[in-house]
Amino acid sequence: MSDLYGLSSGGSMKKMAVSRLVEGDVICKQVISGAGVLLESGTLVKEHHIALLRKWEIESVWINDREVMVTQTNDNSANQPKKRVVISIKTNSADEILKAPAIDTPVIASIDELKNYDLVDVDEQLVSTHQFELGDFGPADDQSETEWVQQSYNSHIATAEEMLLGCRLNRLDEAGIIKLVKRSIRNLTLCWDDTLTLTLSDSPENYLVSHSLNSCIMSLAIGMKLNLQKEELETLGVSALLHDIGMARVEDLVWKSTDKLTETQMFPIWKHTIFGSDTLAKTKLFKGIPAYVAYQHHERNDRSGYPKAKKGSMTHRFSQIVACADVFSALTSPRTYRPRLQDERVRRVMNSLSFSQLSGEYTTVLMEIAEKGRLIDPSPQTRILIVEDDSPTANLMMHMIESPQLDIVHAIDGKVALEKCMSWQPSLILLDLMMPVMNGYQFLDELQRMGLRGDAKVIVITAKATRDDVVKGQEMGISGFIRKPFSEEMVREKIFSTIGIRLT
Template identity: 25%
Template sequence: MRRLSMDFIKPGMKVGRPIRNSSGQILLNAGVVLSEKYISRLKLLGLHSLYIDDGLLPDIQVDDVIPEETRVKAIQQVKSLLQAHSKSMGGDISDTSKIYPTINDIIDQLLDNTKLIVELVDIRTMDDYVFAHSVNVCVLALMTGISLGFERPKLFHLGMGALLHDIGKIFVPKNILDKPGRLTEEEYAEVKKHPAYGLDILSKNPHVSSLSRMVVYQHHERYNGEGYPQNLKDSEIHQFAQITGMVDMYDALTANRVYRGAFPPHEAYEMIAGSGNYLFDFNIIQPFLSNIAAYPAGTIVELSSGEIAVVVSTKKGFSLYPKVRLLINRDKNSFQETVEIDLLECRNVTICKVVNDIDFSKLGQELKNKSL
């Protein structure tokens, strides 16, 4: 199973993971053979890529760090919460207590699986970006907090703040949030108000702690003082807010947006890695990145040996040194037997670059032509 751009999805390919909408409904289940009709419909829904089973990694199953039912439930709750606030224009917000059990479930599941690393790239329809993003930020923030050794009460406040970090965006005009081009100064000024809107929404809520509200208000502050809304810097920014701001940036970078395509995970990884004591406190960056696979399973890479390989798995804490399966040798011929190299143990071989879908498709065609 591997992730493939919709531009390269063809009829006859099999769905590798269930495709759901923001309501949790399965649009297409794993194993379904894709047709032209299915592919066209998925493109209309705004999907940019799919996990497919094309026989390249038939024995590899990419697992999420939390159970799918927990993620779906959390997304549904965030959607319900934000839509209710939007309709009431910030009215009744007491229902935030309903997400307590879900946050506790996420914490329990992450604590039970501390060796898992994030290898799954979210497949999101355009209509569920905000909700899926909120849950992803919560999960990534909690994984970082666990790596930093936070005790459970801290994890809960961090998780609540991370899950609600963008609640203020319900007061930002949708035409601005969904604008495909560059924002004007006036439009960006409106977007920058969402942390204050979020604080206002939660300010009198007895079910959201002051620590969680701090996360909502400060998650766009930056270590160098160039963030907003208060231009805080360094230790003036609460650690929970810095963690949430950091994972918020990572998740946004790796997602397709109306105004740009997603950055590959390894590029987003490098951006965060280079932001220490500039955008974020250096001390929170490595604990976060230790949970992220720079090259998720299914990524096609070129090795320093000249061979083409596919990433099979990554050990937690060693994000840049995955285990790979060789596909094409330096003479551009396919390997006839399964050969795997653990780059953590074989340090004289490194990853030179990620082979994109276009180039890998060309390589595949060259191999077919050779065999004719």
């Protein structure tokens, strides 16, 4: 079958080493890496595409270097020499045409520009509705990746602002929203680090707009790490971008308040999930999963969320991903009533919510992305897990040993602690023995059986330790005991003698 420009979709292909790629080659099979789709079929190779392939250590790709001979059509067309043009197509849909650049003078192809060429097989019905914008396909030759991503991000912020305004006027630009999401996927694919870094650049005055876009970017990053398919990724991105759309129906004075909100003021904010799902249910394209996500993204695993206090793990998986991105974006953004939280506090909050309120799997992926992308400083080397069912005791101990040298996480019982250790390896475990669900000894047995203990030291926190406890503890490799009630000096000295860290 001939494509729009007379190129045969079944034409000859050849496998080409990335080291031998040149600008003007045409990719004819999707190139996929751990970050998702790097290059689509039909991509016209440019220098930054080659750099991207090398960055992700792609060794070879399939290309089709077929060319089309065309003639410029103007008043002097008979006297004009023929110009060689490479045409590349993704699919037979209007918004998927990439470009029609002349080999010597690359251009972005809109329908008007295509009319400058004598292309026999152009189906104008497919291309006439789509106009391309400068920068749609990566940085210009005189533009750095950072500058290009910043320009694109600024454009997306403007689009997101129009989206919220349109919602208030009952006019949601569905096509524009999908286009924004596709471009965000493209930005992450081409410029992963720069795109993630921009999620920290929001301002408290424009919080709702930037929060919506940043939650979208972080959700897409999680989805790409999970190797979601293209259609799933786009649905996730739309759902994340629109998760707080119901806030458009909440008065600005409420969510922009510089003071702590009263319960009366909080009531419409609690209802924004209902407002959002109602709004999206009335749309043509977003009444499915995006409406569910708008409704469910504040549900929590411990049933402390809203609007239904439903267990978070029972919600749609995209709701769980967006919930993680939503919380992270909120913690790392300045608000009208507080500055951005420090990295240590962000990490502590996210770790404490992992499994207990948010999905442990998706929170772990998000924090890995955040640390590798330098959105927050990498986790301190020494991790301490406090396993204690009495929250006041756990909070007191966390306060006593709080230090920039430590990454401290609390688990309320042995079962929760075991779940945390599946994705978070502690250096030291401060362990209560008498706990419901799974006691301290049972926790250590399971930890050892599952091969999760590693080199972690264990200090038992207990009100009384019998001789049998001491003997059993030695058999299980316990490093020592701290008896309740304890002092700050006692705890700090025990940590120093066990793992050699003098807390400052």
